[in-house]
Amino acid sequence: MIKTPRNSVVYLNGSFIPQQDAKISILDRGFLFGDSIYEVIPVYQGVPFRLSQHLQRLHYSLDAIKLVTPFTDEAWTEIIHSLVAHNGHGSQSIYLQITRGAASTRDHAIPADIKPTVLLMSSPLSTPSLEHVEAPSALTAICVNDFRWGHCDIKSTSLLANVMLRQQAQEAGVDEAILIRNGQLTEGSASNVFIVKDQIVLTPPKSEYLLGGITRDLLIEIMAQHHIECRQESIPQQALVEADEIWVTSSAKELAPLTSLDGLAINQGLPGPLWKKVAELYISFKRQLCVPKLA
């Protein structure tokens, strides 16, 4: 008998079941074509973080591929809370995927009467604390050519290009690939990117060439509240070389400092002072949301 590990209850098409019992059809269009949308939602001590923003982006992506959302926001919220409860109420990362569904044959054209497949899974999430700000897990990266398609703003599971780009980074012995399209920064292979130059924070504006990150948007909001100047403007590759600091953001990494890019140290190989300040503000924001649960 397989022993059910912690965080292994999943939601699949209406049922909460052990992960090892969850099965989908080989004709599922998510499997065959990557015809599918996803979200990754962090949950801190049982509280889903920025849930309405994640659901809003989910609708944006579903609308963009003309996939009719199977649930209302109230129903999504209920499913997410139930899954969190099934998996022990603690800090977790919720993965949510909706595929177009399984058709009777493999055909690129979308059949009219197809029912979406809905899958949610949970995995453990460790929560950075103020201690982490003192000893952060800094990341290294290389710049690579962004050869992805023209709809990177859709959070689609068609991630082969991102996988290949991340693999280039892995083979170079670094953590993340920083993507450059036509000489301009877009984002990371699974993150958004901010740079700091002369106390001003810069990040590329939203476009079809990058994913509008929920963490990115929140940081911009937090910096505005604390009068830290942040501009959304195009960033040429050369600006990365000259940056005082570079940060990457995502729901999984939160706000992580890069300490080297293309083998060159950033801020002498140490997380920068503005990163520390903004990371502390970010952690305080999370703490307010999860009080009194988040230590």
Ligand code: PDD
């Ligand atoms: N990815 N850009 C890309 C290409 C990403 O894959 C992600 C996150 C982000 C940051 O978005 P957010 O702040 O909303 O997490 C930007 C997730 C975590 C993933 O694919 O696992």
